[in-house]
Amino acid sequence: MPSAATDVDELKRQFADFLKKKNYRNTQERYRVLDRIAELDKHFSADDLYFYMSGKGDRISRATIYSTLDLLTKCAILMKHRFQGDSAHFELSSRMPDHDHLICVECGHIIEFYEKELEDLQERVCKQFGFKPVKHSWQIFAACPDIAACEFNKQK
Amino acid sequence: MPSAATDVDELKRQFADFLKKKNYRNTQERYRVLDRIAELDKHFSADDLYFYMSGKGDRISRATIYSTLDLLTKCAILMKHRFQGDSAHFELSSRMPDHDHLICVECGHIIEFYEKELEDLQERVCKQFGFKPVKHSWQIFAACPDIAACEFNKQK
DNA sequence: GTTCTTGCAAACCCTTTGCACGTCT
């Protein structure tokens, strides 16, 4: 599974630039959140992150988590997804640029993949309507080959 | 804008089959909901439908709306989408089979489109992982060519 | 008559907000 080397320092620089440009302040909490997200290195919900950070001894509130996730999404360091469930999920954009998701309809397990041709398709569709592409979200819902043998299904 | 002729009677037959197979009961409310959805003939949220039906004089509760939307989604008569906002949006699958959505990042206006090649791509990706495709959701976020002239933006 | 479904309201979950206190500049 490809994963672009996630350079935390580079992300912090990116975040600092954004904060400066928008006249937001450099707070410990904001950089701490980014650090922990890089540690996680996977999809997470706001609450996942809250419990992860609490478990690591960080004293942080949900309000700060949500606020920081919002900032990180605005500056494109994070990608925000709405999968089937209730809560939004986030992940580092740099982790795997422009990848999409194959979601198992049996167990909800998410496989990430990259399909170059989709970019051409996106370009073509946007051109057709005169729009300028920003980002996309492609989710394929599919059934795994053998439900009984599905290791992810077993975990539940 | 293409729109497959939505034959309400056909949908009701489909729904009846599903209810029978699953041993759910044929209630007036369930068919009334389907009728009203066909009348609407566009994307809607649970609350949109609730207010539409209330306005039409139907005495129906949100509980029934949600429950029926769930059933209609389970039997694939409805497609459930999670766009950016808070609430889930639904639409008849038959209205425009397998279409996708181009969402304006400026005003949130949604354009529907159909791109045949995506099906091939979906097929290829699923084959690669040994999965059997069920459905997909592709959302392109893009900026409209002229924000100032955007008729949808003006409406806000 | 029994079981399922409905309507209502309360509960629920995720997220946002108001406020007092703390931190950054």
Place this chain on the structure above:
DNA sequence: AGACGTGCAAAGGGTTTGCAAGAAC
């Protein structure tokens, strides 16, 4: 010092649930 950010708890919006009354079987 002043303005912004944080933590907490309460509020908010969408959705689900418990329960009594009603409809389907």
